[in-house]
Amino acid sequence: MQAPTRSLVLWFPDWPITAFAREASSPPRDDAPVAVFANNVVVACSAVARAHGVRRGQRRRDAQALCPTLVVIAADPVRDARVFGPVVARIEDHAPGVQVVRPGLCALRARGPARYYGGEAEAARTLIDLLTADGFFGVRASVADGIFTAGHAARAASSDEPVRVVPPGDAASFLAPLSVAALDDDEMASLLARLGVHTLGAFAAMPVERVLERFGPRGARLHALAGGRDSRPVEPRIPPPELHRDVAFEPPLDLADQVAFGVRVAAEEFIARLGAQNLVCTELRVVLSGERGERSERVWLHPGSFDAAAVVDRVRWQLAEDGQGIFGSGVAGVHIAPEAVDDAAHHSKGLFGAGPDERVHHALSRVQAMLGHRGVVTPTIGGGRWLAERQVLVPWGDRAVTAKDRTRPWPGSLPDPLPATVYPEPRLVEVTDIAGAPVTVGERDALSAPPAVLVTGEQRRRILEWAGPWPISERGWDPLRRRRAHRFQVVDADGGAWLLVVEEGEWRAEGRYD
Template identity: 40%
Template sequence: MTVSTSTGVTSTTRTAVLWVPDWPVVAAIAAGQAEPHHPAAVHDGRRVTTVSALARAQGVRRGMRRRQAQECCPELVLLPVDEGRDARAFEPVAAAAETVVAGLEVARPGLLLLPAGGASRFHGSEEALAEALVGRVAERTGHECLVGVADGVLAAVLAARTSSIVASARTHAFLAPLPVDELVHAATEGGAVTEVAGLVDLLHRLGLRTLGDLVALPAADVEARFGRLGAWAHRLARGEDVRPPVRRRLEPDVEVGCELDPPAERVDAAAFAARRLAEQLQAVLLERSVSCGRLRITARTDAGEELVRTWRTDAGGLGGLSPARITDRVRWQLEGWLSGSAVTGAGAGAGAGAGTPAPAALVRLGIAAEEVAPAGAEQGRLWGGASGGDLRAHRALLRVQGLLGGDGVLVARLQGGRDVRDQVHLVPWGDAQAPVRAVDRPWPGRLPEPAPATVLVEPAPVEVLDSAGDPVRVDARLTMSAPPASVRWPDETQALAAWAGPWPMVERWWTPAPQRRVHLQAALADGRALLLAFSGGRWTCEAVYD
């Protein structure tokens, strides 16, 4: 829970908290960044934020500086803060908990807030609920966790740290003797933790050592002296909630399908079945009042091969996507599948011409709505929703795609590669397929940032000259004969104001015909910036920078 600015009265909720101790270190070990038998700690560049049990046994504590921590434990493995890694690794834990309790809030990676009222009645008692959560997480993820139950978030978080259950009548008695330092555990974001730590330090200097000392002060006086942060701390110390819990509820994917008997070998026969499925899918979505972000089309051939393709829906949600538009997307995909370009039959080539594979028949067709969410609950764009012009453009693209087919409208996507042309991947508009080459691979020899704004369709031949007016050449070692001074086109010559490189690149060096190229970034005297390339004994202009 982050520090809230609300001071309105909210009811206290019976809350269960599932806590995996030292989660950032556990996530790093699971990602292979550290060994389980080595002491480890997570460091944010200034101080230690999380400590493993082995490091804690050797005296390393949260808040220590790097050198101080390494003095306590010379073999300490220091890991960087990685919130993305922590969140990704924690998702299986949250999914396991959701099989026991419907609806939960991920306060931070490693800490879950769950409603305990209905869940404890379903499982028989709060003790049984805690046992079920611990067992299910251990069974599905292999991680050990602690569960605590109490009234209010702060009491539940602190109860989880001791794996205890606090009765409603004992909440105040449980919190009163605890030091005010425990307030830090109720703040989850980095900025909030810093603010609460400052408040705790101020309370210590004023002689307020325990939560009971803070609660003994009138709430109005605390808010007047310490502001919204003091009011937040006072409410938590009283065992109250500062806001209702925000629990996520994952909507299941909606899927419809049918068997094709006899198997469909023509597009019109499969499209007729797809139309019925599209109407069924939309009816189910409307009945549940949900929308979707993606459509997954699946088919199975008579040879047993599974074919899958995913399309983004227009404007990020189902919106105006009618059964006819769903059918269009299925039909475009079926045209590719049944044409033989994607799959071939078991007897391909037996009765077909040389080099022309026989198309495979489809025996099953399915359509699934993914990223399902309550209608109207989609998150808006950073700068607002789609404008009227955007929506008109989407409708126009849909009409053009309906006339020309799925491959009639292509958009550029970024993919992995070394050359600027290799990094551009054209896909049908609305297609959610993954790039052919992953962007996050190392790609040695790739041009440094920034990337050029415009890549020319056909590279323009140019000449690169040195200060004496002689052509600049590149030898077998991929080094230039002289520093470049100007660039000449057939109709003009421009002096260079600056240049960077050369950036040598050798691809497929193990083949009889390796590709050797040198890139040069050049800033002209008139303000333009170009990406030049030398290959095959000549210079070309490949792209233009903004």
């Protein structure tokens, strides 16, 4: 078996909380108890939350019972990895060869940094000082034989002494008092506990032949870890290519056309770098920086893939939409970076030329480039209770996501299928009973009589079938904006199906099923 490699590990405690705070527009206060949940189970919590008794593995209701003011955050592994990427790149600037074990934990071979900085402990302290200067407080570091031992040594470090060095050959004695739960294998830890083996030292003392017979190669692997014989070498990641581009303006520019002209070369280089990696950009992040520290950041989508002209257009549109109210001074810099990329082979032209969809896309994109971002829009269905407010126009190329998300609960909203014709303003109609008297709805949703006739304009339609009423109640707490209405579906003698609404005794047609 290969001898363990001296490994330097950097551990960022409670990284999911740090990642959320780095990206959130309004991060929680430092003294607020925070916990990250996955499937209603705590996966990470802040020191303040731990002081209230919150622990990893607790259910949400138990954690909130212990700490009613707990700030709840949903787990997001993508966010954790995205925020950790620049941190790893920063470490690589001073100590290359970093392996990302998981977001918030990375390792590198200790030999090179120790020689450069004058010792293992000195190298670890130098990296901690570097990260502290970048705003990452509380980072722990350790050096030991193997990544497994070094990882647990980092957790054993304290805020007073954030660096823990386990001398060569002492890995087994360091790990011996730790619980078998440190193996991060719940099934094996439970089985060993039932056998009376509660520490890594006791597990390591078992004969390797018996462990192999009883638990197989997996057990033998965990047995080696418990004994400090971590044979895994540090596998440095391959740094991703730098695809982003930054443009600085000195002096700052005031006109959008000047800024767009200034980023044209950068946009061409940006697309060329993607092309060299056989990639295309489908989502683009544009960050505009003002002379006085103002900032405008937005992610732009594209129905196909961006070219240089489309990148320049997005910069111009962002200045037109956001910059006017944000920048009281000139634009000092522009940052463009790919938010999402795709294989270029998926966007290559067909053998026999572009299809109709692609021709439509090019035509709409050219019109949009001339008229602006909101010059070409497409209809989509949003959330809401009333049909007219559910019709949302989305700029061409944007994702069909609105402020009123369809996935949110909308009590009283109409389920599918929806009417094909929706009137922007509901049309006034009359609904009467067989005797010609208006049909009304009482306080207990009871009808005065069955609907028999529908009057639309000068036409009288006999109602064959009807269903309802379905009540809609909005803003009952607001005396000025409260609404209470009832919906009906009716079918007339001509085969037409209508969606009707009665509110305060007045009947209106909200839509029609064509």
